[in-house]
Amino acid sequence: MASEPGFLPRDGLDRLIEVLRRDGREVIGPRVRDGAIVYAPIATAADLPTGVRDAQSPGAYALNAASSAERQFAWANGPQALKPLVFSPRERLWTSWHAPANGLHFGAAAHTTRPTAVIGVRACDLAALDLQDRHFLREPYADPAYRARRESLFLVAVHCTHPADTCFCVSTGDGPEAAKGFDLALHEIDAGFVVTSGSNAGAEVLASLPLAVPAEAQRDEARAGVAAAAAAQTRRLPARDLRPALLARIEDPHWQVVAERCLSCGNCTAVCPTCFCNAEIEEPVSDGSVSEHFRQWDSCFTAGHSRLHGIVVRADTLARYRQWLIHKLATWHDQYGRSGCVGCGRCIAWCPVGIDLTAEVAVLCDDGEGVAP
Incomplete structure (x- = not known):
């Protein structure tokens, strides 16, 4: 459910976090930890990486001061995406046991989830989540643990304005602007955020925020930020089926x-x-x-x-x-x-x-x- 854009002042970000906590949601967002930007629980906007920029190149990742000291999303990405939140790095799938009286038994693991809101999701990671969905939710063998986590997510995208030198999402058609798969999407500009909803759940959250009608200059700044991010990318994959x-x-x-x-x-x-x-x-x-039978991440x-x-x-x-x-x-x-x-x-x-x-x-x-x- 797309909505007309609204403008959220930067000091209204705490209100967004407060609204997302309704219905028992845990709020996760980008935080600086061990020299990288990672997803972790946040309590207020002060937990976000304010004034931080990432510098990435082949074999190198570092954090530096951003040109805008107020922006909280002036970075490209960290080592994580949404994958660990839906495809657990390690989880028990079932337990088997032997009862002397009546033989071998199997019991499926229970899947407990908590409603979770994630702030700062990038367009490329929404595209990746769509691919994970195609794999783990494919019928008739949909993965129940993945489904439970996936259905618990409320996703707040932030359109990318500061790509790293290693980014090439334009050539794959997956960014820098998020087109679908989000509940809310934010264009970050200097004064705050131009906000739109992408689902009924997002529209409900939007209705609880102190929004103003964005000025045309604010809309122009939002569009220009995404356009500049696209133009800044120098790496690419060939624009064809390889x-x-x-x-x-x-x-x-x-x-x-x-x-x-x-x-x-x-x-x-x-x-x-x-x-x-x-x-x-x-x-x-x-x-x-x-x-106990476990599934854990591996690599080819x-x-x-x-x-x-x-x-x-x-x-x-x-x-x-x-x-x-x-x-x-x-x-x-x-x-x-x-x-x-x-x-x-x-x-x-x-x-x-x-x-x-x-x-x-x-x-x-x-x-x-x-x-x-």
């Missing part, structure tokens, strides 16, 4: 060039907002009477992820990097009708050796559409 080009280059010698740099550490998959590889683990008690860069009947199918880094890139950019089209990359650039910044996905694709596809000159 499936044919990448599958035709399975044996390209450049895979070895990348493999010689890659550490197979899995950082790129950990920070990627769309990756969903996981491992299944049994943890029995010492007497064997009870065993680990040897165990491709182990089948005692054989590691992808035994070297070349095979693992190739699997990750081709699945992400090519064969996702077969599964979900689009690439699995939303252009957030996290895999570039958080790679210890600074491997740049856009640059590698430009070489492999031989069309120079990766990093702009």
Whole structure:
């Protein structure tokens, strides 16, 4: 349910947080922790990263003072997205136990959730959440734990105005302005926020806020901020389906060039907002009477992820990097009708050796559409 824009003064942000707490919601927002911007519970607007800017480049992430000392969202992204809030890094799926009188039993884990509002969601992360939904909510095998968490979320998007050097969401069609998937969306300008709703729940929250009609100059500033963010991006992926080009280059010698740099550490998959590889683990008690079955995040860069009947199918880094890139950019089209990359650039910044996905694709596809000159 889209609404006419309203203007929320910067000092009205605490009122928004207060309204979001209704119905027992926990409010989560960006906070500075351990030298990065991460999602964590917030109590007031004072908890947000006011006057903070991120600087990102291949293999590097740092926080600095922003040019605007008042803005709370003058940054691109941190190592997290929404993924940990819906696809738990580790969770129990079921418990099995043996009863001497009547044999083996199984019991599904209970899924308890708390209504949660998230402030500061980026357009690229809403696009990633849509892809996670397509995977975990696909019928007839929808994941009940994911569904429970997903349905508990109230999402407050903030359109991006300060992309990092590693961002390329324009070329994937996923930003910098959020188009859908949010309950509320904010354009941050110097004086405050131009606010719109995107759902009935968002419209209800909007009705409780001290909004004014935004002046035309404020609307212009909001539009200009997003336009500047789009124009500032220099990295890109080719604007086409990469499936044919990448599958035709399975044996390209450049895979070895990348493999010689890659550490197979899995950082790129950990920070990627769309990756969903996981491992299944049994943890029995010492007497064997009870065993708990867990699902936890894994990576296609680990040897165990491709182990089948005692054989590691992808035994070297070349095979693992190739699997990750081709699945992400090519064969996702077969599964979900689009690439699995939303252009957030996290895999570039958080790679210890600074491997740049856009640059590698430009070489492999031989069309120079990766990093702009």
